[in-house]
Amino acid sequence: MHALIIVDIQYDFLPNGSLAVPLGDEIIEQVNRIQQDYDLVVATQDWHPAGHKSFASAHAGRKPFEIIDLNGLEQVLWPDHCVQGSAGAELTDLLDTHRVEAIFRKGTNPEIDSYSGFFDNGKRKNTGLTGYLRDRDVTTVSVCGLAADYCVYFTAMDALEQGFDTYIVEEAIRPIDASGYRDKRATFLQRGGKLR
Numbered sequence: 599m600h601a602l603i604i605v606d607i608q609y610d611f612l613p614n615g616s617l618a619v620p621l622g623d624e625i626i627e628q629v630n631r632i633q634q635d636y637d638l639v640v641a642t643q644d645w646h647p648a649g650h651k652s653f654a655s656a657h658a659g660r661k662p663f664e665i666i667d668l669n670g671l672e673q674v675l676w677p678d679h680c681v682q683g684s685a686g687a688e689l690t691d692l693l694d695t696h697r698v699e700a701i702f703r704k705g706t707n708p709e710i711d712s713y714s715g716f717f718d719n720g721k722r723k724n725t726g727l728t729g730y731l732r733d734r735d736v737t738t739v740s741v742c743g744l745a746a747d748y749c750v751y752f753t754a755m756d757a758l759e760q761g762f763d764t765y766i767v768e769e770a771i772r773p774i775d776a777s778g779y780r781d782k783r784a785t786f787l788q789r790g791g792k793l794r
């Protein structure tokens with residue numbers, strides 16, 4: 599079984615969103631088109647309580663994109679985004695979700711950020727995605743979505759570490775920072791990840 603994991607295609611990560619990924623909307627058509635190539639399709643959704651500690655606004659005197667130590671982990675501070683129940687947290691209506699069998703929400707603990715769909719950062723909290731995929735006899739996963747250099751990358755790295763044969767679908771991802779993604783892509787390939 600080969601599963602497609604669609605990462606965080608939410609309004610806040612699309613143009614005009616609060617944490618917009620440049621040209622993020624360009625991938626939606628591809629993501630819709632490729633779903634038919636997979637045995638199983640799941641999605642992730644960034645889903646933060648208001649006042650989440652990954653938000654710059656939760657730290658007096660801090661600005662978005664500054665880096666701090668958050669409970670022992672390096673943390674980039676973000677603009678407020680994907681607040682539970684807000685319009686920005688919704689998956690875009692342009693995404694075809696007919697084949698999406700489950701949506702894994704992440705970032706629900708106010709103290710820990712959540713780039714990967716498998717674990718919150720530092721592996722302090724498990725979303726259950728590994729168990730779900732194993733129960734469905736999935737051996738191979740492909741990852742697409744937003745943003746390439748954060749949630750796609752960390753989801754793909756955890757998939758590798760959990761023993762899945764892992765691909766990043768490069769036509770269906772966009773980064774926040776292109777040079778940051780190049781470095782992370784090299785690490786992914788070095789660890790045995792593949793591209794398609």
Ligand SMILES: [Zn+2]
Nearest residue numbers: 644646680705
């Ligand atoms: Zn987030």
